[in-house]
Every structure is written in C-alpha cells, then in structure tokens.
Amino acid sequence: MKTISRASRRDFLKIAGTTAGGLFIGFNWFSCDSPKVEVLSTEEILAQAKSFNAYLSISPTGDVVIYSPNPELGQNIKTSFPMVVAEELDADWEKVRVVQANLDTEKYDRQLTGGSGAMPHSWERLRKAGATAKYVLVAAAAKTWNVPAEEITVEKGIISHKGSGKSGHFGEFVTEAANISAPEEVILKDKKDFNIIGTPVKNVDAKEMYTGKPLFGLDFYREGMKQAMVQRAPFGMKIKSVDDAAARAVSGITDVVTFGTSVAVVGDSTWPLMKAKKLLKVEYEPDGTVESSADHDRIFADLMASGKSEVRRKDGNVDAAFKTAAKVVSAEYQCPFLAHSPMEPENFFAHVQGDKCELIGPTQTPDRARQSAAQILGIPAENISVEITRLGGGFGRRLRADYVEEAVHISKAIDAPVKVTWNREDELTGGAYRPAVRYRFEAALNESGEMIAYKLRGVGMNAGNTTRENNFPSGAVDNVLIESVNYESSITTNAWRAPITNFLAYAEQSFLDEVALEAGKDPVEFRLELLNRAKSNPVGELGYDVDRMIGVVKMAAEKSNWGKDPNVKQGFSVYFSHRSYVAQVANIEMQSGTPVLKKITAVTDCGMVVNPTGANHQVRGGIVDGMGHAMYTNLTFENGLPKQKNFDSYRLIRMKEVPEIETHFLDSGFNPTGLGEPALPPTGGAIANAIFSATGRRLRSQPFIEQKEFSDIKLEIRRA
Amino acid sequence: MANYNLKINGKSHNVDVEDDTPLLWVLRDHLGMVGTKFSCGIAQCGACTVHLDGKATFSCVTPISSVGNSEVTTIEGLSEKGDHPVQKAWEEVDVAQCGYCQAGQIMTAAAFLEQNPSPSMEEIDNAMNRNICRCGTYHKIREAVALAAKSK
Numbered sequence: 001m002k003t004i005s006r007a008s009r010r011d012f013l014k015i016a017g018t019t020a021g022g023l024f025i026g027f028n029w030f031s032c033d034s035p036k037v038e039v040l041s042t043e044e045i046l047a048q049a050k051s052f053n054a055y056l057s058i059s060p061t062g063d064v065v066i067y068s069p070n071p072e073l074g075q076n077i078k079t080s081f082p083m084v085v086a087e088e089l090d091a092d093w094e095k096v097r098v099v100q101a102n103l104d105t106e107k108y109d110r111q112l113t114g115g116s117g118a119m120p121h122s123w124e125r126l127r128k129a130g131a132t133a134k135y136v137l138v139a140a141a142a143k144t145w146n147v148p149a150e151e152i153t154v155e156k157g158i159i160s161h162k163g164s165g166k167s168g169h170f171g172e173f174v175t176e177a178a179n180i181s182a183p184e185e186v187i188l189k190d191k192k193d194f195n196i197i198g199t200p201v202k203n204v205d206a207k208e209m210y211t212g213k214p215l216f217g218l219d220f221y222r223e224g225m226k227q228a229m230v231q232r233a234p235f236g237m238k239i240k241s242v243d244d245a246a247a248r249a250v251s252g253i254t255d256v257v258t259f260g261t262s263v264a265v266v267g268d269s270t271w272p273l274m275k276a277k278k279l280l281k282v283e284y285e286p287d288g289t290v291e292s293s294a295d296h297d298r299i300f301a302d303l304m305a306s307g308k309s310e311v312r313r314k315d316g317n318v319d320a321a322f323k324t325a326a327k328v329v330s331a332e333y334q335c336p337f338l339a340h341s342p343m344e345p346e347n348f349f350a351h352v353q354g355d356k357c358e359l360i361g362p363t364q365t366p367d368r369a370r371q372s373a374a375q376i377l378g379i380p381a382e383n384i385s386v387e388i389t390r391l392g393g394g395f396g397r398r399l400r401a402d403y404v405e406e407a408v409h410i411s412k413a414i415d416a417p418v419k420v421t422w423n424r425e426d427e428l429t430g431g432a433y434r435p436a437v438r439y440r441f442e443a444a445l446n447e448s449g450e451m452i453a454y455k456l457r458g459v460g461m462n463a464g465n466t467t468r469e470n471n472f473p474s475g476a477v478d479n480v481l482i483e484s485v486n487y488e489s490s491i492t493t494n495a496w497r498a499p500i501t502n503f504l505a506y507a508e509q510s511f512l513d514e515v516a517l518e519a520g521k522d523p524v525e526f527r528l529e530l531l532n533r534a535k536s537n538p539v540g541e542l543g544y545d546v547d548r549m550i551g552v553v554k555m556a557a558e559k560s561n562w563g564k565d566p567n568v569k570q571g572f573s574v575y576f577s578h579r580s581y582v583a584q585v586a587n588i589e590m591q592s593g594t595p596v597l598k599k600i601t602a603v604t605d606c607g608m609v610v611n612p613t614g615a616n617h618q619v620r621g622g623i624v625d626g627m628g629h630a631m632y633t634n635l636t637f638e639n640g641l642p643k644q645k646n647f648d649s650y651r652l653i654r655m656k657e658v659p660e661i662e663t664h665f666l667d668s669g670f671n672p673t674g675l676g677e678p679a680l681p682p683t684g685g686a687i688a689n690a691i692f693s694a695t696g697r698r699l700r701s702q703p704f705i706e707q708k709e710f711s712d713i714k715l716e717i718r719r720a
Numbered sequence: 721m722a723n724y725n726l727k728i729n730g731k732s733h734n735v736d737v738e739d740d741t742p743l744l745w746v747l748r749d750h751l752g753m754v755g756t757k758f759s760c761g762i763a764q765c766g767a768c769t770v771h772l773d774g775k776a777t778f779s780c781v782t783p784i785s786s787v788g789n790s791e792v793t794t795i796e797g798l799s800e801k802g803d804h805p806v807q808k809a810w811e812e813v814d815v816a817q818c819g820y821c822q823a824g825q826i827m828t829a830a831a832f833l834e835q836n837p838s839p840s841m842e843e844i845d846n847a848m849n850r851n852i853c854r855c856g857t858y859h860k861i862r863e864a865v866a867l868a869a870k871s872k
Contacts, residue, residue: 074818074855202814209819210810211802212755212795216820219754227749251721251738269749271741274761343759343767343820343854392757392820393854424760613814617857621817624856647764647852655848655858719841 042097050174052133053182054107055085055126062157062171064091067101069108070118071364072205073342073391073398074621075676076614077118079204081126083610087196088130088189091170092157098204103366103386113364113391114399114495116578116674119610123671131186133177140176141168191608200613205390217361217389218347218421225349225417226254226266228410229273231280232430233261234640236490238287246279256280259409261287266414270421288490293636296461299487300334300438303459309483313469315540316479318444321453325444329518333441333507334701337461337635338434339642340496341652344392345427350407351417352377357384357408358417362391364398372401373408395625396495400432425645433635434496435463437503441511444479449519451530453479458504460486462493466500470543471576473512476530478539491637497625498677501577503702506630509573509685510700513692523572523689524557544576551666552603556583559664560601569595571689573682580606580678581666584623586659586690588715595694596716599660600627600686602679607670618675620661626683628653631704651703660719691715724784728753729797737784744768744779747794755795755823759852766851769824769831770794776831776850795823798830806830809868817855825851829865838869 046065049057057065066085072078082098085091103111110121134154141159142149145166152161160167191197208215233239244256247265252272257264265276289295322328348361350373357377363369366386374381391398407420422430437460444453454477458466469482496502516526528550535546553574556562562570567589574583587599602619609615632651636643644650688699697709704710726733728751735750747753747770756779759767763778770779771793798804806829816822825848832839832847839847844865853861 074816076817200814202811203816203819205819206811206814206816207802209816209822210795210807210826211798212753212823214754216757218758221752221754269745270758271738271745271749341854343765343818343852344757345759391818393818395854421758423758424762617817617855617860620859621856624858625854628856646762647760648762652852652854653856654852655861656845658856658858661859719845 042099045097050178052136052177053129054104055129056089056133058133058170058174060171060174062095062169064089064096064157064170065099066096067099069101069104069111071113071362071366071388071391071394072100073113073362073364073394075113075118075674076203076611076617077113079201080119080610080614081122082204083196083201084123084126085130087194088127089134090154090156093196093201095157100388100390102388103370105367111366113394114396116580116676116678118674120579120671120673127188128186131188132182135183135186136177136180137170137173139180140173144173144176197610198608198612201611202613215390216344216392217349218344218392220349220360220389220419222349222417225419226414227268227270227273228264228266228407228418228420229270229277229423230406230420230426231263231277231282232426233284234290235431235492236286236288236290236640237261237284239263240283240285243281246281247276250276250279255414257410257413259413262406264406264410264420266410266418274423290640291490292638296436296637300459303485303487304332304438304440304457306485309457309485311481311483312465312467313474313480313482313540315474315477316453318453318455318479318481321479322442322444324446325452326447327445327518328442329445329515330440330442331511331514331700332438333510334438335436335503335507336702337436337491337493337637338496338629338633339428339635339650340395340397340432340434341427341650342391342393342395342397345424346397346403346422346430347420348404348407349417349419350404350411352408352411355379355383359384359404359407360387360389361404362389362394362398363401363404364391364394364396365401368399369401369404372405376405376408377412395497396499397432400494402430402432424647428635428645428650429642431492432494433491434502435493436461437463437466437500439466439504439507441507443511443515445515445519449521451477451515451519453477455481457483458485460484461489461491462486463500466504468501468504468543470541472534472544472549473530475538475540475542475546476534480539490640498577498680501575501681502626502629503684505573505575505577505681506684506688506702509575509682510688510698513571513689514698522563524553524562527553527572527574548581548605548668549574549576551668552581552583552605555664555666556585556601556603559603559662560585560587569690569694571686571691571693573685573689575678575682577681578677579673580604580675582619582679582682584682584686586686588690588694590694594714594716595691596718597659597687597690598718599662600683601662601664603664603666604675604679605666605668606675606678607668607672609665610672615665615675616663619663619679622675622677622679623661623683624653624658626680627658627687630684630687630702631657634703634706657717658719659717722785724787726787726792727789728792729794735784739783739785741784742780743770743782743784743787743792746784747779753794753796757820757823759821764852765821766828767821767824769827769851771827771831774831774834776828795827798826804830805871806833806864806868809864809871813860813864813867815857815860815864817857821851821853825853825861829861829868833865833869839865841866
C-alpha cells in the first residue's frame with residue numbers, strides 16, 4: 001500500500017550550504033582497482049552538491065551524500081538509516097556516500113542512541129526525506145523535458161521518460177530541482193517495491209575499519225592538543241589532600257589539575273600520563289556512605305523483608321488468592337552490578353575558548369554532552385559544537401557525559417585543547433554501572449495448575465523501577481501485585497543495554513519455568529495458556545501485543561524442534577522489550593554424562609527487517625552479550641571501589657564460549673522497530689532453563705559460574 | 721629519553737621516547753598510526769595486536785626498548801590496498817559491529833593463517849580466543865577466518 005506522508009517543516013528546513021569540518025568520516029564506495037573513471041572524495045562531492053534537506057545532498061555528478069544523524073556504536077544505524085533514505089529516493093546505492101552528521105538540534109530530532117528507538121522514531125521521516133527529494137528531481141526533469149511528471153520513472157538514480165526516450169541521472173537535474181519547493185505531501189513507495197530495504201547491505205565504514213583509518217574518538221588528534229588522564233575518588237569519598245610532586249616530576253607532564261573529586265594529569269602523550277597517574281598521592285575521606293558488597297547483601301535482605309515499597313501494579317486480591325491456593329511457588333533471584341566495558345575506553349576532546357567550546361568524540365547523547373558543557377562553562381549551548389565520531393561500543397555507558405565534562409573542566413583550566421582518555425581501570429572503577437537488583441517471585445496455583453496469583457517484589461540499588469509491571473505475565477493472571485523498592489547507593493548507576501530487562505527477563509522466565517514444573521505443564525504450553533488467557537480475557541492494562549508474543553513463542557517452538565528429541569535438553573524463554581518480541585530456545589546435549597550447550601535458536605519479531613545482515617548481527621550479538629554476562633561476569637565492591645579492575649578479573653565472554661546461534665525473523669507486517677537491545681534479555685533465562693532441564697540445577701543468581709549449584713556441572717560449550 | 725629507529729610496515733621511523741613506552745603508544749601518539757587500538761593495556765583483549773617479525777604481539781605491553789630490529793607490521797601496513805585475504809574476507813562476511821576490536825582481530829587472524837594455512841574450525845576458535853569482541857561478532861570472525869583460509 002502506498003502511504004501519503006505529510007512533511008514537517010522541521011525536517012525539511014532547506015539548508016543553505018553544507019559544511020563539515022574536523023574529523024571527516026566518509027566512505028569511498030569505489031575500490032582502488034575499480035575501472036571507474038573519476039572517483040571524487042566525499043568533500044569534493046559536497047563542495048558542489050545541492051542540499052535537498054537535512055539528510056540529503058546530491059552533486060551534479062549524480063553522487064548522493066546522505067547524512068546519518070544518530071551516533072553509530074555498532075547497532076549499524078549509519079548503514080540502515082541511509083538505506084531508508086536511498087530507498088525512497090530510488091538512488092543507486094553504489095553512488096551513495098554516508099556522512100555522520102554533527103549535533104544539530106535544528107535539523108534533527110532525537111539525535112541520540114538509546115532505547116533501541118532510532119529506527120521506529122525516524123522510519124517515516126527518513127522515507128519522507130528520500131521521497132521529497134525524488135519528487136523535486138522528477139518535477140525538474142518533467143519541466144526540462146516538458147513532459148508530465150506522472151509519466152516519469154526513477155530507477156537506481158536514473159530518471160527516465162519512456163514516451164520521449166529521454167533519461168538522465170540525478171545530477172543533471174539538481175540545479176533545476178533546487179528551485180522547486182518540496183511538496184507538503186509525498187507518496188511513499190509500496191513496501192513490495194523496496195529494493196534496498198530488506199537486502200543485506202554492507203557496513204558503510206567497513207573499508208576504513210579494516211585498514212586502520214581514524215574513525216573513533218580515541219583516534220582523534222589535533223596539532224598542539226594536550227592529553228589528560230583523571231584519578232577519581234572512590235564512591236562515597238572526597239579528596240582530603242593531593243600530593244602531586246612525583247606525578248609532576250614525570251617527563252612529559254605539563255600540569256596537574258584538581259576539580260571536584262577528581263585530579264587530572266596533563267601532558268603531551270599517553271604513556272607519561274599513565275605513569276604519572278600512578279604516582280599521584282591522593283588521600284580521601286568519607287563523604288556519605290562508603291559501601292562494600294557485604295553491605296549490599298545486608299541492605300538487600302533488609303529491604304526485601306521490609307514493608308516499604310512502591311506498588312507498581314495491583315490486580316484483584318493477591319492475599320485472598322494465595323489463601324485458596326493449592327500450591328505456592330516462590331523463589332529469589334539476584335544480579336550483580338556490571339560495568340559496560342565498551343572496547344573503546346571513554347575519551348573526549350574539548351577546546352574551550354572564551355565563551356565558545358568545541359567538543360569531539362564518542363557520545364550516545366551529543367545534546368546532553370553539549371548541555372553539560374554549557375552548564376559548566378556558563379555559556380549558551382548554541383556556542384558549543386559537538387562532532388560525533390564513531391563509537392567503539394556504548395552499551396549505555398556513553399549516555400552519560402561525565403567524561404565529556406572532565407575534558408571541558410581541564411580545557412578550561414589549562415586554556416588549551418585537550419583529549420581526556422580513560423584506561424580500562426578507569427572504565428571499570430568509574431561508575432555508571434548496571435544496578436544490582438534482587439527479586440522475590442511468588443505464584444499461587446489452583447487444583448488444575450492454573451496461575452491464579454502472581455507477586456513480584458524487586459529491590460534495586462539506584463535502579464529506579466526494578467519491574468516492568470505491564471509486561472507479561474501481567475494481563476494473564478487475575479491477581480497480581482508488583483512492587484519495587486529503591487536503595488540510594490553511593491555507587492552510581494546508569495542504563496545498561498536493555499535496562500532492567502537485561503536481568504528481569506532472566507529471573508522472570510526462569511521463575512515461570514519453576515511454576516510450570518510445579519503445575520505439571522510443559523514450559524511452552526504453560527506460557528501459551530497464559531498468553532491465550534491474556535488474549536481472550538485480559539486483566540488490566542497490557543504493555544505488549546499478545547498476538548505478536550504468541551507468534552514468536554510458536555515459531556521458536558517449531559524452529560527449535562521443541563520437545564521432540566529426548567537427547568536434547570531444552571530451555572525456553574520469551575521477552576518483549578523495546579517494541580520487539582524475541583523467543584529463544586537453548587539446547588544442551590548430554591555427551592557421556594557431560595552437558596554440552598550447543599545451540600541457541602532465536603525468533604524475533606521486530607517488524608520489517610531493514611538490513612538482514614545488521615539484524616542478524618544485533619540478535620546474535622545480543623545473545624552473546626546476554627550469555628556472557630549471565631555466565632561469567634561479576635563486579636563486587638570493597639570500600640567504595642570495585643575489586644575487578646581489568647579484563648583479567650572482569651571476565652568477558654570469548655570465542656570458545658559461544659554456541660551456535662540460529663536466527664529467524666517473523667514478518668508480522670509492522671514497521672521496523674529497533675534491535676540494539678531486545679535479543680539480550682531472553683538469553684539468560686533460556687540457558688538457565690536448559691541447564692535445569694539437563695541437570696536439575698536451578699540457577700537463581702548471576703554469574704552462573706560463581707554459583708555452588710553450577711560448580712560440579714562441568715558445562716561445556718561447543719559449536720557443531 | 722632515547723632515540724629508536726623502528727622498521728614499521730617496510731619503512732624506517734625515528735622516535736625519541738622513554739625506554740618503557742609501549743609500542744602501542746609510540747604508534748598512536750608519536751607516529752600517528754591509530755589503527756592499532758588501546759583497550760585493556762594488560763595483554764588481555766588483543767585490540768592492540770600487531771605483528772613483530774610476523775608473530776601476533778600485544779603492542780600494549782611491548783616496551784619500545786624490546787623491539788630492536790624486528791619488523792613491525794600494523795593494520796595500516798598489512799596490505800597496500802586493504803586487500804589482504806583476511807581483510808577481504810572481513811569485508812565479504814561483513815564482520816564488524818562497532819568495529820573497534822576488528823583491526824586486532826584481523827592481525828591475529830593474519831598471523832595465525834601464515835602459521836596454519838588450512839586450519840580446522842577448532843583451531844580457528846583456539847587462535848581467536850585471545851581477542852575479545854564486546855559486541856559478540858565471534859560467529860562472523862570465525863566465518864571470515866575460514867573464508868580467508870579458503871581463498872588464500
């Protein structure tokens with residue numbers, strides 16, 4: 001079906017010229033040995049290009065430059081956004097160059113990376129950007145050839161009129177098209193006519209990544225800039241005294257700057273900074289509570305038992321239902337703090353000059369970076385420019401602007417351009433963790449094994465709402481009580497890929513398996529019974545689409561051969577998060593008494609798949625991420641500092657620890673939703689349930705390898 | 721401070737640095753070759769992998785004073801046009817997500833395939849286990865190494 005779309009003024013502000021400065025990130029589509037005649041650089045193309053809207057410029061040579069506004073951290077937005085624009089433009093993808101746009105709140109909405117929200121937010125506006133440009137190009141051709149626009153067709157950047165036999169590439173009409181106003185309404189393509197969307201388009205930065213070109217924030221250098229590293233206070237501490245004599249004595253150190261609870265060493269290159277930082281003698285004193293993991297254990301136990309709570313959802317009467325129950329099932333689950341540990345450590349460049357400031361680096365929230373800098377400097381945000389580099393991972397860490405703020409403080413103090421670099425120890429001790437959370441679940445079953453009541457109580461450390469109260473199984477149970485308790489810890493937390501659900505999904509899906517077992521029901525049948533109940537006779541508000549969840553459950557059971565092979569012990573899990581639905585099945589095979597985790601099958605409903613390669617990446621990557629942290633990773637505290645300070649003790653999943661992952665996508669006909677997060681939450685539950693199925697051991701705490709129930713299982717992981 | 725003459729990617733480079741400066745920071749801070757990445761600094765993740773006389777080496781823990789006359793190869797010099805079989809395989813398979821670790825992965829894979837031109841899948845897993853990819857592109861890395869081995 002064709003869609004008529006109304007253009008909003010904001011998105012189609014015509015921009016006078018196109019300027020791009022600093023670290024220029026483009027991609028040359030023509031390989032060096034290609035026979036093509038002349039290969040222009042992206043800068044050369046832009047110098048002669050006409051701007052059609054915030055997303056698009058086209059040069060007289062027919063080359064198309066598409067700006068991608070949202071930060072790219074591996075979610076592949078820098079490839080998938082331009083695909084959508086190019087699709088509606090009917091561009092030749094081979095003639096498209098992609099440029100990362102700088103922060104521009106006039107031109108772009110929601111220029112951030114978080115919540116898997118970019119694609120659902122921008123789908124329509126990207127399509128309109130392409131479609132309006134095509135409209136004016138076609139109108140220009142119609143005028144030039146004196147033929148009706150309706151008779152003109154466009155394919156791969158070539159505009160043709162069959163009747164007159166005339167044709168030409170986009171570039172021939174850009175000058176004329178620039179004089180034609182963009183229409184208020186445009187007709188969008190029928191989805192069945194898509195020839196870029198839905199095809200496996202390769203990463204636009206591939207060549208540069210694989211040949212070592214500067215792309216990332218840490219790769220940014222400018223003549224004359226200083227470099228800096230920062231020593232931060234443990235959580236709950238402040239500076240008592242600083243002795244920087246030894247640090248200053250290191251050759252190559254030019255300055256030591258103290259601000260807030262931080263001390264920065266400044267110099268001309270990184271290695272002297274690393275040495276000098278170790279030589280800083282900073283004495284700290286308590287400023288609030290200084291916490292250790294033992295304190296957290298006690299606080300969790302107290303708050304779990306206390307009457308204190310915030311009621312998030314209440315349906316029916318749980319107390320009455322539990323009194324009539326034939327069976328009650330209850331269990332507690334816990335998860336540790338985690339660091340984000342993107343491979344590229346935090347870093348940012350700042351140059352404060354009077355009432356102006358230039359910021360360059362990896363950030364998920366460029367506008368927040370700008371606002372923070374404006375506040376520190378007491379200058380208007382408009383005086384601050386933000387250039388977004390490629391991000392070497394983010395996982396939520398770069399939603400925070402703390403490392404940007406450090407660069408601003410230091411640049412101001414030393415009156416020079418500076419790049420702040422964190423090392424891995426800084427990253428693991430620097431805060432903004434995934435919060436530690438514990439849950440208590442209780443379920444009441446009647447004589448026929450139906451769940452008549454469900455209680456969830458979550459306690460979190462700076463976690464906000466630890467629940468997703470309107471998510472499954474809410475809506476499927478008559479009596480529900482969902483409560484959350486927050487503890488204000490001195491340990492700072494932040495969104496971590498699939499916030500809350502990255503752990504809640506595991507706990508809930510494992511607990512539902514415990515309930516299914518007590519009810520004497522197959523785990524898939526048990527979930528389907530609940531979903532059918534939510535569909536036919538829903539209780540209260542539902543935050544999910546029951547049919548879409550049923551869809552992935554059924555398809556995952558089918559694709560994984562659920563319950564068909566007695567030699568394969570399986571674990572099921574399904575979760576809705578960030579607008580997408582993902583069901584997963586983990587397979588463990590017993591091989592001479594040893595459980596071998598061989599495969600995870602995933603079925604995803606994210607609506608239409610924009611780029612199958614990217615979608616596969618996000619699902620497999622999300623599963624590897626979910627599995628790695630569920631299995632191996634822990635972050636514990638002693639006197640306000642994490643004990644795990646680098647990858648020797650903070651264990652991340654490696655090549656030999658990943659099973660086969662089979663991915664399927666359910667085409668539900670909906671518009672695309674994001675995939676940066678939704679595949680992660682179900683994984684821990686699928687694996688825990690498969691381990692139970694194979695060994696009878698229920699893993700109620702992460703990481704699994706540190707649990708005594710796991711210690712003698714000797715789980716192996718093998719592909720094929 | 722001492723003066724070092726280094727052979728990097730077939731060219732000679734002179735730097736004045738402290739003896740204990742890791743090769744990684746000489747490359748990045750002093751020679752402007754930023755393809756070799758910093759991530760853990762303690763030889764745990766492999767993002768900083770370069771070749772020393774063809775052998776995959778963690779440049780973050782390799783003091784410049786220990787390099788001597790060894791031939792250093794970095795991602796920038798693995799091939800002239802970015803067409804080393806491993807780089808081509810990485811493009812073909814479309815391996816990267818964030819891409820930050822991939823230069824190190826490619827250098828590990830290239831050195832490994834020199835030693836073992838037709839590896840089994842298990843040997844590939846063992847060789848690549850020294851590099852961490854936080855995005856979890858391990859399946860694609862494995863596929864690309866196998867493809868490079870075949871196309872060599």
